[in-house]
Amino acid sequence: MDTANARPKFRIEGLAFGYGAAVVQHDISFAVGDKSIFAIMGGSGCGKSTLMKTMIGLLKPGAGTIRVGEEDYWGATEQRRTEIGRRFGVVFQSGALWSSMTAEENVALPLRMFTRLDNAAITALARLKLSLVGLDRAGSVMPGELSGGMRRRVGIARALSLDPDVLFLDEPSAGLDPISAKRLDDLILELRDGFGVTVVMVSHELPSLLGICDDGIFLDADSRTAIAHGSPRTLRATSVHPTVHAFMNRERPAGEQRAKGDTDGAQ
């Protein structure tokens, strides 16, 4: 990623966000390089998904700016914001497939709504997206009949339906078995290299973070701000911050004592 930060896809400065008066995180600044795989890391409940929602435009930030390319996302008119947002593909944690439609209809709906392509072209594109995620035979299946991993793949196919510039993924490999998780990681890499899409993923799965992410930000729930920037591999090797070090090495933070009688395998 030599040219990654020459022309960043996102530039975020002094961002504060939360729900109503409750500030989840404040003073967040970072840049997401074009065509990079950017990780939003941190423990459970630190605001990773909320940061993603703010970047997508679902949640208005309390302070700070989000620049998409050169444009101020939240400073733009609502119509312009919708146009920018349409270049984002979002994969929600559970897949969030529309349960009353087949997998193929799920993928085709954005094309039907936002392009003037004819039915044959839309079907061809939807099938292509499904076959890219390895589900070319699942087109006529209802989401309820798919497994968790397959549902997430259909979610990715749907997010790709309009050939987005940025792909947002919320916990893509959470709850998947190691083989499916690895396949998904490889898929994300291939899609990035093939389509040249920028990937922003929320994750706390160490193998995924270390395996595919080029850059990232580490959010902390206690201080309510970012405590580290950099690629997960670098953070693992060099970070001296106790929380980051513990997270990256799957340890308890230094100084935290085990409770008496709390031993492995007890109960």
Added chain:
Amino acid sequence: MTEPLSGRGWSARPNAAGMVVTLTGDWIAREATGAEPDSARRILDGAGGRALAFDTARLGRWDSALLVFLSALRQGARQRAIPFDGNGLPQAASRLLALIAEAAPETVPPPRRHTLVNQTGTAVIDAWQEALALLSLVGDTVLRGGAALRGRVRMRGVDLLTCAYDAGIAALPIVTIVNVLVGAILAFVGAVQLRKFGADIYIAALVGIAMTREMAALMTAIVMSGRTGGAYAAQIATMVGNEEIDALRAIGIPVYDYLILPKVLALTCMMPLLYLYGCAVGMFGGFVVAVSMLDVSPQAFIEQTRLNVGDDQVLFGLVKSVAFGALIAIVGCRCGLKAGRGAADVGQATTIAVVVGIVGVIALDAVFAICAHALDF
């Protein structure tokens, strides 16, 4: 972003090695310019068995549109045993094409068969099982309800109170409006006929008997079916979707005692009270119309009501309202429990609960009417 798109294009010409397909312009899916659905077939027809190669020196920007074209071409070439040489393609496009080819085939559940015979069979079996399930729910209600009265049920008192509040006090406004209006309408309709015979005074008996014997119990039950029965179904169906019911079962908490019994007990106990209240406000509605529109004095109306509306009429209404309450609650809970896990399933469960509740209440009322007639009551 702002540069104008030049339409996609292709040309195919043979050379020594085979057929060279030259791709030009921007291949962007959103822009349908130059899209030709049958281009892959035309190229393959023209190739006549020669190997396909690509020249992409003048290819502009591209996205899935190019991949759709290439994958159709590759598939067609494979079917006709024509060699497909992807070396001339952009490297990224080759990688994505490889991804499509290599995609591990996932096992997908086979589509269900829908013949007339197995549809009929499934419907009959479903109906039979549904009847059994409802019957066992009624049995549970009797058994567990009896246990609850003796205080031997693991039910939270606060749940019962919450349900009783929802099915009782919270329902008062709508029960008031409906019953006052029904009482008033009865008085209006009766007034026109009774005036012809100079029998205005019987308006009190008409309203009183109609409300206590039929209308208060029936109208209240219909309102509660839409309001509370539907809510029960929606709540339980959502819990099914969130695996909350599974969680209760896994921990070993009896779903019936914990979740359903408070609802059934609350509605069964509240319905008679709502019925009595409905009778009172319904007669008040009739009273207002009779006194203001007809030559009936307030004292005469009250006296006529007292003479004509007997305790047995009220008792009959009370028994019916208890039965209606139990029916609505059990149907609502049952529809929720058997719901699927999707968003549409919650809506479907609610619809079925309300429809079955209303139809069931009216059908049960008819049964009561027939029994009462047979007993000369």
